[in-house]
Amino acid sequence: xxxxxxVETERALLIEVTREGPVAIVTxxxxxxxxxxxxxxxxxxxxxxxxxxxxxxxxxxxxxTGAGEHFCAGADISEMTKRTILQSREILAESCVVxxxxxxxxxxxxxxxxxxxxxxxxxxxxxxxYVVAASTARFCAAFLRVGxxxxxxxxxxxxxxxxxxxxxxxxxxxxxIDGNEAAAIDLAxxxxxxxxARAKAVEVALSLAALPPLGVALLKESLTNAATTMEGxxxxxxxxxxxxxxxxDHQAACKAFMEKTEPVFTGE
Amino acid sequence: MSIEQTEKAAGADEIVQxxxxxxxxxxxxxxxxxxxxxxxxxxxxxxxxxxxxxxDDxxxxxxxxTGAGGHFCAGGDLSxxxxxxxxxxxxxxxxAVGVRLFKxxxxxxxxxxxxxxxxxxxxxxxxxxxxxVVxSAETAKYSCAFGKVGxxxxxxxxxxxxxxxxxxxxxxxxxxxxxxxxxxxxxxxxxxxxxxSGHALDAAIEAxxxxxxxxxxxxxxxxxxxxxxGNSIEDACRLETDLNPLTRQTNDHTEAVKAFMEKRKPVFTxx
Amino acid sequence: MSEETGSDxxxxxxxxxxxxxxxxxxxxxxxxxxxxxxxxxxxYAQLYRLMxxxxxxxxxxxTGAGNTFCAGGDISxxxxxxxxxxxxxxxxxxxxxxxxxxxxxxxxxxxxxxxxxxxxxxxxxxxYVVTSSSARYASAFVKVGxxxxxxxxxxxxxxxxxxxxxxxxxxxxxxxxxxxxxxxxxxxxxxxxxxxxAAVKVAQQYAELPSAATALLKAALATGIxxxxxxxxxxxxxxxxxxxxxxHQEAVSAFMEKRKPVFVxx
Numbered sequence: 173x174x175x176x177x178x179v180e181t182e183r184a185l186l187i188e189v190t191r192e193g194p195v196a197i198v199t200x201x202x203x204x205x206x207x208x209x210x211x212x213x214x215x216x217x218x219x220x221x222x223x224x225x226x227x228x229x230x231x232x233x234x235x236x237t238g239a240g241e242h243f244c245a246g247a248d249i250s251e252m253t254k255r256t257i258l259q260s261r262e263i264l265a266e267s268c269v270v271x272x273x274x275x276x277x278x279x280x281x282x283x284x285x286x287x288x289x290x291x292x293x294x295x296x297x298x299x300x301x302y303v304v305a306a307s308t309a310r311f312c313a314a315f316l317r318v319g320x321x322x323x324x325x326x327x328x329x330x331x332x333x334x335x336x337x338x339x340x341x342x343x344x345x346x347x348x349i350d351g352n353e354a355a356a357i358d359l360a361x362x363x364x365x366x367x368x369a370r371a372k373a374v375e376v377a378l379s380l381a382a383l384p385p386l387g388v389a390l391l392k393e394s395l396t397n398a399a400t401t402m403e404g405x406x407x408x409x410x411x412x413x414x415x416x417x418x419x420x421d422h423q424a425a426c427k428a429f430m431e432k433t434e435p436v437f438t439g440e
Numbered sequence: 441m442s443i444e445q446t447e448k449a450a451g452a453d454e455i456v457q458x459x460x461x462x463x464x465x466x467x468x469x470x471x472x473x474x475x476x477x478x479x480x481x482x483x484x485x486x487x488x489x490x491x492x493x494x495x496d497d498x499x500x501x502x503x504x505x506t507g508a509g510g511h512f513c514a515g516g517d518l519s520x521x522x523x524x525x526x527x528x529x530x531x532x533x534x535x536a537v538g539v540r541l542f543k544x545x546x547x548x549x550x551x552x553x554x555x556x557x558x559x560x561x562x563x564x565x566x567x568x569x570x571x572x573v574v575x576s577a578e579t580a581k582y583s584c585a586f587g588k589v590g591x592x593x594x595x596x597x598x599x600x601x602x603x604x605x606x607x608x609x610x611x612x613x614x615x616x617x618x619x620x621x622x623x624x625x626x627x628x629x630x631x632x633x634x635x636x637s638g639h640a641l642d643a644a645i646e647a648x649x650x651x652x653x654x655x656x657x658x659x660x661x662x663x664x665x666x667x668x669x670g671n672s673i674e675d676a677c678r679l680e681t682d683l684n685p686l687t688r689q690t691n692d693h694t695e696a697v698k699a700f701m702e703k704r705k706p707v708f709t710x711x
Numbered sequence: 712m713s714e715e716t717g718s719d720x721x722x723x724x725x726x727x728x729x730x731x732x733x734x735x736x737x738x739x740x741x742x743x744x745x746x747x748x749x750x751x752x753x754x755y756a757q758l759y760r761l762m763x764x765x766x767x768x769x770x771x772x773x774t775g776a777g778n779t780f781c782a783g784g785d786i787s788x789x790x791x792x793x794x795x796x797x798x799x800x801x802x803x804x805x806x807x808x809x810x811x812x813x814x815x816x817x818x819x820x821x822x823x824x825x826x827x828x829x830x831x832x833x834x835x836x837x838x839y840v841v842t843s844s845s846a847r848y849a850s851a852f853v854k855v856g857x858x859x860x861x862x863x864x865x866x867x868x869x870x871x872x873x874x875x876x877x878x879x880x881x882x883x884x885x886x887x888x889x890x891x892x893x894x895x896x897x898x899x900x901x902x903x904x905x906x907x908x909a910a911v912k913v914a915q916q917y918a919e920l921p922s923a924a925t926a927l928l929k930a931a932l933a934t935g936i937x938x939x940x941x942x943x944x945x946x947x948x949x950x951x952x953x954x955x956x957x958x959h960q961e962a963v964s965a966f967m968e969k970r971k972p973v974f975v976x977x
Contacts (some may be wrong), residue, residue, distance in 0.1 A: 175632075181547035183766070184585075197791075206787050210867075218650050224603065228716075231490040249963060249966050249967070250967065252839055252954070252959075254955075255951075255954060255961075257952075257955070258955050259950035261947050261951055261952060263938040264943075264946055264950055264951070265943070267948055268942075268943040268946070271939065271943075272939060275939060276939075280615055280669060289545060298608075301611055301612070301615060302612060302615070302616075305700070307748060315924070316920050316921065316924050316925065316928070317920070317952060318959060318962035318963065318966065318972075319921040319923065319924050319932060319947055319956055319958035319959030319960075319961070319962045319964065319972075320924060320950060320953050320954070320959055320962075321924050321927050321928045321944040321950055321953055322946075323927065323945065323950050324946075325939060325942050325943060325946075326938045326942070327931055327932065327936045327940065327941075327942035327945055327946065328936050328938065328942035329939075329942075331936065332602075332606060332607030332608050333606060333607070333609075334606070334608075334895075335606055335870070335871070335872060336724070336869040336870060336894065336932075337840070337871070337895045337896040337897075337898060338895050340839070341838075341839055341898045343840075343841075343928060343932075344817060344838060344917065344920075344928055345810045345913075345916055345917065345920070346920070354632060354633030354684075358606065358608060358609055358628070358636070361608075361612050376616075377614070380615055380616070383587050383588065383615070384588075384590030386587075386590065387586070387587045387590045387591060387592060388615065390592055391592055391593070391614055393615070394592065394598055394613075395598065395602070395607065395610070395611055395938075396939060397938075398598075399598040399599055399602070400548075400598045400937050401599075401668075401671065401939045402667055402668075405596065406542070406543075406596060406599070407538050408592070408598060409538075409539065409592055409593075409594040409595075409596075410536055410539060411537055413531070413535045413591065413592050413594055414528050414531035414532050414535060414593050415558065415928060416590055416592055416791070417521065417531050417591065417592050418525055418531070419523060419590055421531075421590040422521075422589060422590035422591060422735040423551060424590075425588065425589035425590050426518055426521050426522035426589065429518050429522070429589070430518070430519065430522050434792065437590070439481055454911050482976065496746050538759065551881050551882075569874070572877060572878055572881050572882075573881075573882065586718070600874065603872060603873035603874040604872065604873075604874030604875070604879075605872075605874075606872060627870060629874060629875055631892070632875075632878055647882070650882065651881070651882065654853050654854060654856075654883070655853070655856040657918055658853050658854075658856045658857065658858065659853060659881065660880060661858060662853060662858055662859075662880060663881065665858065665864065666864070666873075666880070666881075668865035668875050669865070669868075670864060670865055670868035670869075670873050670933045670934070671937060672865070672934070673809065673812065673813075673862070674861055674863050675864075675865075675931065676806075676864035676865035677805050677809075677862070679864060680801060680858065680859075680860050680862075680864065681798055681801050681802075681805070682799055682806065683858055684797065684857065684858050684860055685797035685801070687856055687857050688789075688792070688797050688857065688860050689791075689794070689797075690856055692856040693789075693855065693856030693857060694791065694858045695853035695856070696854070697786055697789045697855065700786050700855065701786070701787070706855075708856070
C-alpha cells in the first residue's frame with residue numbers, strides 16, 4: 173500500500189461505520205486516547221454524519237458510540253497549540269456542523285455512552301435525540317477546568333435536556349455526574365447496566381427506524397429551527413402538516429389503523 | 441367549600457357543553473363515544489366557545505377545560521383523516537383552524553385550567569399543554585404519537601410541550617410516542633397536580649376559582665406578555681417597562697395597596 | 712477571617728469579605744428585607760463595585776438578614792405616581808437584574824425564609840441557588856395587581872422552563888425549598904439555617920476556576936441561547952479569545968506536564 177493510502181486508511185479508521193438492518197452505527201475509534209477528538213477525527217465525523225443523513229438510503233436511524241470502554245474524553249488537548257483567531261473560529265464552526273446535522277438532520281440519532289463523556293464528548297452525547305447511559309458512565313463539562321468555555325453546541329443542547337439552572341451549574345462548575353444521576357435529571361433518557369448501552373441504543377434506534385421517515389425529518393427540523401418561538405412553531409405546523417397529511421405513509425398509517433394491520437412505511 | 445352551581449344548559453347533545461360555576465366557566469368536550477376525538481366539528485365548536493368566553497363574557501374570570509365520559513380527548517379523528525384527503529390549500533386552512541383555537545386558549549385574556557381524566561392523546565395533549573395549569577387524575581394517560589401515523593405534532597404543541605418538559609424530553613416523547621402515566625407526567629413537569637381518579641374536575645374548578653380572586657386586567661396583561669417575554673433579556677425588560685406602569689395605574693392595584701395597609705382583603709372590580 | 716466593609720451598622724446592604732468571596736446581605740429585617748428604593752440604590756452600588764472594581768472578589772453570595780431573603784417590594788412606597796415616573800423607577804431594578812446576569816462574576820443565592828415578588832426575582836437572577844428546605848417562594852405580584860418585575864419574565868423561565876414559569880406567575884402559587892429543588896429552581900437544598908455556609912462553599916468553587924472563562928460563559932448565557940445558532944455564534948465569537956488567554960495556556964501546559972494548573976488572569 174502506498175504511503176498516501178496508508179494514511180487515508182488510518183484516518184478513515186478514526187470513525188467506523190457498521191450496520192444493523194436500517195441502523196447505521198457510528199463509532200468514534202481512538203480507544204487508546206479514550207476517543208479524544210483531534211481535528212482529523214472531527215472532520216471525519218462531520219463528513220460521515222452528513223453522508224449518513226442525506227446520502228444513505230440504507231439507514232433510517234443512527235447510533236453514535238465510542239470504541240473500547242469510553243464514549244469520548246473530549247477535544248485532544250495535545251492539539252491545542254497556539255492558533256490565530258481566524259483558525260480557531262474555523263475549527264469551532266467545523267465542530268458545530270456535526271451538532272447541527274444530529275439535531276436538525278432527517279434521521280434520529282441515539283447515543284450509547286459507556287465510560288467518560290467529557291467536554292466535547294459530552295457535547296456530542298447531548299446532541300443526540302436519545303441518550304442511553306451506562307450507570308457507571310461519567311459526564312462532565314470539563315471545559316472551564318482548562319480555561320475554555322463550553323463548546324460544540326452544548327450551550328443549547330444541555331439546557332434543553334436538563335434546564336438552564338442545572339446546565340448553568342454543570343457548565344460553570346465543571347461538576348461530574350454518573351449515569352444514574354444523568355437519568356434522574358434527564359440528561360440521559362435511559363440508564364442501563366455497564367456494557368449494555370450499545371445494545372439498548374440499537375434497540376431504540378430500530379424502533380425509531382420503523383417510524384414514517386418524512387414525519388421524523390420534519391419534526392426534527394421544526395424542533396431545531398422553526399419552533400424556537402411560538403409563531404415559528406405555529407408556522408411550521410401550517411406549512412408542514414398538509415404535506416404530511418397528503419403523504420403516502422400517512423395514508424398507509426390511517427388504512428392500517430382502520431383495517432387493524434401493520435403498516436409499512438416507504439418515506440414518501 | 442360549597443360552590444354555587446349555575447347550570448347553563450346547552451343541551452345534552454352539544455359537542456361542546458358550557459356551564460358556569462361561580463366566576464368559573466367549565467367547558468366540556470362532549471363526544472364520549474369517540475373519547476372526545478378532535479374532529480373538525482369539535483374544533484369549530486371550541487373556537488366559538490373560547491372566542492366568546494375570552495372576549496365577550498365579563499362574568500367569566502377563569503375557564504376549566506375538560507372531557508365527558510371519563511376521558512379528556514383521545515386525539516385526532518383518524519377515520520375522518522382516512523375518509524378524505526383534501527387538496528393542499530384546503531389542508532392549510534384546516535390546520536389554521538387548530539392554530540386559531542390554540543391561540544385563543546394560550547394567548548387569551550383569562551387563565552385556563554385543564555382537568556384531565558382518562559386518555560389525553562395527540563391533539564388532546566396539545567389542548568392540555570396549551571392550558572395554563574394541568575390538573576390530572578392519577579389514572580390519566582398521556583401520549584404524543586402523531587409521528588406514528590406520519591404526522592407532525594400540532595395545535596401548538598411544538599411550542600408548548602418543550603416549554604413544559606424541556607426540549608430534550610419533548611423530543612423523546614414526540615419521537616417515541618410512548619404512553620406515560622400521571623406520575624411520570626408530573627415528574628417531568630407536564631402536569632401541575634395529580635388528584636385521585638374522578639376528582640380532577642373538582643380540583644380544577646378550585647384552582648380556577650383562585651384566579652378569579654386576582655385583578656382581571658393584570659391577569660390579561662400578564663398572559664399577553666408571557667408569549668414573548670421569555671425570549672430575551674431585551675424583550676423581558678421592554679415588556680416590564682412598558683406594561684408595569686399600566687398596572688400601577690389601575691384602581692385594582694390602588695385597592696390592593698390600600699387593603700394591605702389596612703390589613704383587610706382587597707375587593708377587585710376589574711378597573 | 713472576615714472584615715466589615717461599611718462601618719455603618721444600619722447599612723441596608725452589608726458586604727463582608729471572606730477570602731475571594733464577597734457576601735452581600737440585604738439588611739432591612741424589620742420589613743423582611745423589602746426591596747425599597749434605598750435597598751435598590753445601595754444594592755446596585757455595592758454589586759457594581761464588586762463586579763467591576765473589586766479585584767480581590769472572585770465570586771459573590773447574596774443573602775438576607777434575619778433568616779429571610781426578601782419578602783418583595785415595599786408596599787408602603789407604592790403611592791400613585793405619574794406614568795413617566797413609573798417608567799423611570801423601573802430602570803433601577805432592571806439594572807440590578809442585568810448586572811447580576813451579565814456581570815463577570817458568579818452570584819450564588821443563599822435563601823432562607825421568604826423570597827416573594829422581587830425577592831423571587833433576585834434569587835432567580837443568580838447563577839446558583841442554595842435554598843433552605845423550608846424557604847418559601849412566590850411570584851406574588853399579580854395578587855396586588857402588578858406584573859412581575861426585576862427581570863422575572865426572563866429569569867424564572869430560564870430556571871424552571873416557560874411552562875412552569877407561566878403557571879407560577881399567573882397563579883402566584885407558593886412553593887417551598889423542596890419543590891424548588893425538584894423543579895430545578897434551586898440547585899441545592901439544605902437544612903434550614905445552612906444555606907449561607909453551603910452557598911459560600913459553592914462560591915469558593917467558582918472562585919477557583921479561571922476568571923476569564925467564567926466571565927465569558929456568563930456573557931454567552933446572558934444572550935439566552937434560544938437557538939442552536941445562538942449557541943454556535945457565542946462559541947465561535949468567544950472561544951478564540953479564551954484560547955489565547957493566559958489561563959488557558961497555563962491549563963494546557965499543566966496538562967502536558969501532568970501537574971495542577973495555577974491560574975493567573977490576563
